[in-house]
Amino acid sequence: MENIEPHLQRQKGNGAVERYDVVVVGAGFGGLYALHHLRGMGLSVRVFEGAAGVGGTWWWNRYPGARVDFPGGPFYCYTFSEELVREWDWTETQPDQRSVLAYLNYVADRFDLRRDIQLETWVTDARYDEATQRWTVETSTGARVSAQFVVCAVGSLFAAFKPNIPGLDDFAGECYHTGRWPQEQVFFAGKRVGIIGTGSSGVQAIPEIAKEAAHLIVFQRTPQYSIPARNHPIDPEVVRQARENWAALRAKMTAAQSGSLFEVPERSALDDTPEQRQAVYEALWQKGGLSLLFSSYTDLLTNKDANRTVADFLRGKIRAIVRDPETARKLMPDYYVGTKRPLLDNGYFETFNRDNVTLIDLREDPIVKITPDGVRTAKGEHPLDMLVLATGFDAISGALLRINPKGRGGISLKDKWSTRFDSYLGVTIAGFPNFFMIHGPGSPSVLFNMPLGAELQSQWIGNCVRYLREHGLGAIEATPDAERSWDAEVAEIANRTLFPLTDSWYTGANIPGKPRQFCVHLGGPLYFQHLAEAAAAGFRGFVLEKENPRERSSSMAAAATQ
Ligand code: NA7
Numbered sequence: 001m002e003n004i005e006p007h008l009q010r011q012k013g014n015g016a017v018e019r020y021d022v023v024v025v026g027a028g029f030g031g032l033y034a035l036h037h038l039r040g041m042g043l044s045v046r047v048f049e050g051a052a053g054v055g056g057t058w059w060w061n062r063y064p065g066a067r068v069d070f071p072g073g074p075f076y077c078y079t080f081s082e083e084l085v086r087e088w089d090w091t092e093t094q095p096d097q098r099s100v101l102a103y104l105n106y107v108a109d110r111f112d113l114r115r116d117i118q119l120e121t122w123v124t125d126a127r128y129d130e131a132t133q134r135w136t137v138e139t140s141t142g143a144r145v146s147a148q149f150v151v152c153a154v155g156s157l158f159a160a161f162k163p164n165i166p167g168l169d170d171f172a173g174e175c176y177h178t179g180r181w182p183q184e185q186v187f188f189a190g191k192r193v194g195i196i197g198t199g200s201s202g203v204q205a206i207p208e209i210a211k212e213a214a215h216l217i218v219f220q221r222t223p224q225y226s227i228p229a230r231n232h233p234i235d236p237e238v239v240r241q242a243r244e245n246w247a248a249l250r251a252k253m254t255a256a257q258s259g260s261l262f263e264v265p266e267r268s269a270l271d272d273t274p275e276q277r278q279a280v281y282e283a284l285w286q287k288g289g290l291s292l293l294f295s296s297y298t299d300l301l302t303n304k305d306a307n308r309t310v311a312d313f314l315r316g317k318i319r320a321i322v323r324d325p326e327t328a329r330k331l332m333p334d335y336y337v338g339t340k341r342p343l344l345d346n347g348y349f350e351t352f353n354r355d356n357v358t359l360i361d362l363r364e365d366p367i368v369k370i371t372p373d374g375v376r377t378a379k380g381e382h383p384l385d386m387l388v389l390a391t392g393f394d395a396i397s398g399a400l401l402r403i404n405p406k407g408r409g410g411i412s413l414k415d416k417w418s419t420r421f422d423s424y425l426g427v428t429i430a431g432f433p434n435f436f437m438i439h440g441p442g443s444p445s446v447l448f449n450m451p452l453g454a455e456l457q458s459q460w461i462g463n464c465v466r467y468l469r470e471h472g473l474g475a476i477e478a479t480p481d482a483e484r485s486w487d488a489e490v491a492e493i494a495n496r497t498l499f500p501l502t503d504s505w506y507t508g509a510n511i512p513g514k515p516r517q518f519c520v521h522l523g524g525p526l527y528f529q530h531l532a533e534a535a536a537a538g539f540r541g542f543v544l545e546k547e548n549p550r551e552r553s554s555s556m557a558a559a560a561t562q
Pocket of ligand 1: 199
């Protein structure tokens with residue numbers, strides 16, 4: 001398998017230092033919009049992207065079956081441009097990876113973004129200099145640039161996690177990680193394939209691989225609930241109405257808990273009789289998608305008894321679909337539904353009825369080691385031609401830590417975040433002036449409509465830069481007090497839910513040795529209200545420094561007039 005951390009390979013170079021107002025790291029949904037928005041303010045912006053193309057997560061995750069698992073089509077895309085909404089024709093309710101990547105490439109061309117994006121360039125280091133109030137950013141190509149601001153749009157699900165299973169590097173067959181899927185087509189036909197991992201990626205990939213492979217062995221550590229995606233062609237009438245009412249729909253999405261247009265339920269699951277609940281769950285199961293969790297009852301994620309009702313329903317579905325009772329038993333999940341990333345599938349449980357698919361329950365039959373020929377579990381050998389690692393990511397904080405920026409006094413992010421992933425507003429970090437995150441720890445990130453969330457955060461960052469420029473300020477930095485109370489709020493909201501009770505990548509439990517902390521702000525619109533209020537109060541919770549006169553930016557006047 002190729003090195004899954006190529007961005008850690010440094011190259012030396014001695015070129016001249018170029019100066020920008022802003023360096024953006026990453027050219028996915030977040031980075032592309034940050035470039036468009038900040039450049040539109042008259043700022044000079046340089047984007048560094050390690051991949052050979054734009055797209056971020058959608059560039060890397062090209063494994064078979066990869067699809068949007070949120071309400072898709074015109075609702076999982078940029079919202080800022082009505083023209084763009086009118087121009088781009090989504091064809092399916094759950095667009096596949098190719099469609100999303102094609103869309104992002106269209107956006108890059110449509111808004112002339114490519115001229116400011118440098119591809120195949122990993123940011124290897126970033127250091128803040130207090131005297132100049134600027135960051136020096138180093139890259140894998142040897143280019144070193146200076147910028148007043150750094151916007152890290154590196155993605156919540158970028159740092160692919162390769163588990164430390166004995167012998168993994170000795171495997172002699174083909175080996176791929178779903179989050180680092182090769183550009184070239186991968187052929188499964190006639191091959192004995194093994195897949196480790198049954199999260200969103202595994203559950204999407206397994207039915208597709210099973211259709212082609214001679215035999216597929218699924219190595220499952222934690223059984224999962226999954227809901228049929230029921231992907232289908234988009235109703236043109238839905239698209240027409242969305243286009244006609246875009247401003248109102250955008251406002252509605254922005255004000256919604258998840259950033260999308262789910263109907264909001266009004267009843268507790270415990271207000272209904274078992275028969276009524278069954279009817280509600282069955283109707284939403286037939287409809288497909290996340291409505292079963294988001295539009296059925298108010299308290300599935302806050303009340304254990306309510307959650308058990310939907311867990312029982314979903315376990316019943318597994319029993320009904322999977323013909324072999326022993327396989328169905330192994331597939332039976334037992335955590336609180338929704339507290340791991342909810343899964344949408346296209347025939348996942350049905351796949352276990354195929355003759356060419358075997359399920360190994362690693363809780364009963366753990367992996368002992370990987371050999372050159374396959375996987376050895378406690379109960380036997382499993383010869384393989386190909387091994388797929390669907391083992392997830394060092395999520396939310398992992399990609400930022402791989403850059404490991406050095407802030408005030410040279411403090412590294414690894415030191416700062418050695419025990420807790422503290423942030424203020426999920427966008428800034430005390431000790432790291434003029435440094436911003438899109439979808440950072442402490443923001444709604446993966447539990448809000450991500451393109452929309454990235455737009456709203458980028459706009460806030462733009463307002464912040466404009467404020468500094470208009471007031472002759474050179475640096476902004478969160479205070480430790482503001483950070484402490486922000487973290488307390490994130491934890492307090494999470495503790496009203498069942499999320500912290502489950503081991504998941506939301507809590508960091510999937511990465512050995514990672515500090516446990518629920519890193520998602522679950523406030524939805526409350527979060528964006530906090531952002532607006534902090535800005536309206538003159539950037540409350542921040543220390544604002546006067547601009548060093550020698551560092552006055554050439555584009556200051558342009559930015560101030562926007
Ligand atoms: P996930 O959801 O983190 O899933 C990773 C899976 O890999 C999960 O089933 C893990 O089991 C399993 N895993 C991880 N390490 C091991 C080891 N050492 N042995 C066996 N099994 C292991 O990542 P995904 O890529 O599926 O999902 C991320 C997606 O979320 C993203 O692509 C979006 O679609 C949304 P565990 O549950 O930890 O027991």
